[in-house]
Amino acid sequence: MAAKDRDRYSTATRLRLLGEQTAARVYRSQTRRQARRSRLTGRAALLALIVCSLVVALAYPMRQYVSQRAAIADQERQAAEAAQRVEELRDEKARLQDPAYIRRLAREHLHYVMPGETGFTVNDPGAAGRPRSGAGGDGRAWYSDLWEGVDHADARR
Numbered sequence: 001m002a003a004k005d006r007d008r009y010s011t012a013t014r015l016r017l018l019g020e021q022t023a024a025r026v027y028r029s030q031t032r033r034q035a036r037r038s039r040l041t042g043r044a045a046l047l048a049l050i051v052c053s054l055v056v057a058l059a060y061p062m063r064q065y066v067s068q069r070a071a072i073a074d075q076e077r078q079a080a081e082a083a084q085r086v087e088e089l090r091d092e093k094a095r096l097q098d099p100a101y102i103r104r105l106a107r108e109h110l111h112y113v114m115p116g117e118t119g120f121t122v123n124d125p126g127a128a129g130r131p132r133s134g135a136g137g138d139g140r141a142w143y144s145d146l147w148e149g150v151d152h153a154d155a156r157r
Contacts, residue, residue, distance in 0.1 A: 111141060 095101045106112040113119040 110143070 103112075103114075111119060111121075
């Protein structure tokens with residue numbers, strides 16, 4: 001064998017080559033890691049700083065916007081309810097302008113009768129215990145309770 005071949009296969013040469021290759025691999029790996037780390041760290045830090053700044057800057061205005069939208073929706077709902085109530089009151093006012101409606105209310109609630117008519121009160125034994133509309137719990141008309149209250153007040157004097 002030639003000296004070159006003998007030197008090529010010697011242990012010292014092989015170890016030296018192996019060490020050089022390992023050192024080159026480690027160096028390449030470290031430089032890649034450092035390049036990757038330095039490149040990502042700066043960009044990531046800047047990106048994180050920008051995102052955090054945006055979140056902090058927009059959090060309070062967004063919360064205010066959402067709460068104001070809810071308040072506006074609530075006010076619109078209340079305005080619609082008020083408009084509906086105004087319409088109901090206008091209808092009631094128009095009905096109260098009608099004399100026939102007033103007469104009907106007087107007949108139903110106050111038990112009024114027209115001149116020449118005879119008023120009757122019918123006691124229904126099956127309805128005992130059930131109050132009539134406009135009557136107290138004992139089946140009497142409201143004005144009977146009123147007069148009884150006046151009589152009791154007068155008797156106490």
